[in-house]
Amino acid sequence: MGRASKREEIAEAAFRQFHTRGFNATGINDIAKAAGVPKGSFYNHFSSKEESALEALKRYADTLRFDMLTAQDRPPLERLRAHFEFLSGDTVDNGFVRGCLVGNFGAEIADHNEEIRAAAKRGFDEWAARLRRVLAEAQEAGDVDGSLDVEVTALFILSAWEGTLIAARVDKSEAPVDAFFRTVFGGILRSSPPSQVTSD
Amino acid sequence: MGRASKREEIAEAAFRQFHTRGFNATGINDIAKAAGVPKGSFYNHFSSKEESALEALKRYADTLRFDMLTAQDRPPLERLRAHFEFLSGDTVDNGFVRGCLVGNFGAEIADHNEEIRAAAKRGFDEWAARLRRVLAEAQEAGDVDGSLDVEVTALFILSAWEGTLIAARVDKSEAPVDAFFRTVFGGILRSSPPSQVTSD
Numbered sequence: 001m002g003r004a005s006k007r008e009e010i011a012e013a014a015f016r017q018f019h020t021r022g023f024n025a026t027g028i029n030d031i032a033k034a035a036g037v038p039k040g041s042f043y044n045h046f047s048s049k050e051e052s053a054l055e056a057l058k059r060y061a062d063t064l065r066f067d068m069l070t071a072q073d074r075p076p077l078e079r080l081r082a083h084f085e086f087l088s089g090d091t092v093d094n095g096f097v098r099g100c101l102v103g104n105f106g107a108e109i110a111d112h113n114e115e116i117r118a119a120a121k122r123g124f125d126e127w128a129a130r131l132r133r134v135l136a137e138a139q140e141a142g143d144v145d146g147s148l149d150v151e152v153t154a155l156f157i158l159s160a161w162e163g164t165l166i167a168a169r170v171d172k173s174e175a176p177v178d179a180f181f182r183t184v185f186g187g188i189l190r191s192s193p194p195s196q197v198t199s200d
Numbered sequence: 201m202g203r204a205s206k207r208e209e210i211a212e213a214a215f216r217q218f219h220t221r222g223f224n225a226t227g228i229n230d231i232a233k234a235a236g237v238p239k240g241s242f243y244n245h246f247s248s249k250e251e252s253a254l255e256a257l258k259r260y261a262d263t264l265r266f267d268m269l270t271a272q273d274r275p276p277l278e279r280l281r282a283h284f285e286f287l288s289g290d291t292v293d294n295g296f297v298r299g300c301l302v303g304n305f306g307a308e309i310a311d312h313n314e315e316i317r318a319a320a321k322r323g324f325d326e327w328a329a330r331l332r333r334v335l336a337e338a339q340e341a342g343d344v345d346g347s348l349d350v351e352v353t354a355l356f357i358l359s360a361w362e363g364t365l366i367a368a369r370v371d372k373s374e375a376p377v378d379a380f381f382r383t384v385f386g387g388i389l390r391s392s393p394p395s396q397v398t399s400d
Contacts, residue, residue, distance in 0.1 A: 111220075160356070175355060
């Protein structure tokens with residue numbers, strides 16, 4: 001048990017360090033120090049920084065509360081909104097730092113490490129698939145326009161969210177997050193077009 | 201002149217290195233080596249890596265061809281599309297690497313370096329203002345809906361573009377770029393709502 005628990009502490013520390021500092025700025029010394037273990041302990045549990053980064057991506061995915069998207073407790077678009085409100089809470093409440101670990105790894109190391117890129121791609125693919133399912137449900141319920149391409153829209157919304165987090169960190173303000181909610185929920189996913197009289 | 205030209209070479213090499221490797225993975229040695237000068241030469245022209253990163257942001261802005269947005273050679277929405285098509289060309293043609301330097305710095309170091317964050321913010325602000333002006337022109341010309349909030353939409357489109365580049369690098373595919381064009385130009389900025397019969 002002691003061994004498993006130490007691995008858990010190191011893995012959690014690695015996740016927090018990567019999320020706070022980024023990949024390249026995080027050294028194994030930083031991880032060991034944050035976990036309160038000697039550096040050698042890290043290598044008892046992980047073969048490399050990359051391996052701990054791959055585990056960090058899994059841990060990050062577990063924080064995204066995908067269950068909020070699938071729980072049948074309210075209409076699909078409300079669940080979608082609640083999902084992004086939950087995610088924006090982390091950024092807003094913490095002073096616009098850290099962002100999304102998948103996007104951060106995408107921006108910083110996807111070009112240079114094929115294994116981490118592939119893991120980030122799996123993360124985005126799975127996330128986009130979950131968004132797509134909620135959009136399909138919303139479409140089936142008549143809550144979004146039947147002509148909406150849910151696959152394209154899910155992919156776009158995920159990209160837009162990733163960029164929104166970066167813009168919020170750069171701006172140190174909620175403005176990009178507000179723009180995301182207004183454009184996605186008040187524009188792209190608005191079921192009925194602006195009222196207009198179609199006289200001839 | 202020799203001195204000015206050496207500064208130019210170092211500044212350009214720094215820009216390329218930061219864009220290719222990211223901030224933390226770029227050492228002053230890398231910059232000097234890429235510029236073909238001894239390391240000491242770097243410090244004859246820049247006081248720090250941060251200073252060369254600030255200059256890299258300016259150089260990056262110069263590559264964005266903002267003139268394409270303002271030239272009065274075609275309708276505003278066509279200019280807007282041409283702007284993003286030009287930008288996507290860099291990513292698609294180069295195998296989905298590098299992305300946007302402003303967004304990369306935003307994801308990697310905005311949380312940790314106030315001077316670079318402020319410079320990235322100026323970059324985004326200026327960019328968003330240019331997008332807003334084109335959208336306002338399009339609105340004035342009746343090419344986008346009069347109810348569209350051009351300030352919010354400009355900010356959102358810029359965020360969405362930043363995230364699109366990250367998703368394309370992670371996916372190593374054009375799919376996120378296609379989703380951007382389809383949703384922004386075929387959805388958000390589409391002037392007329394999907395044809396529909398408003399009987400009774």
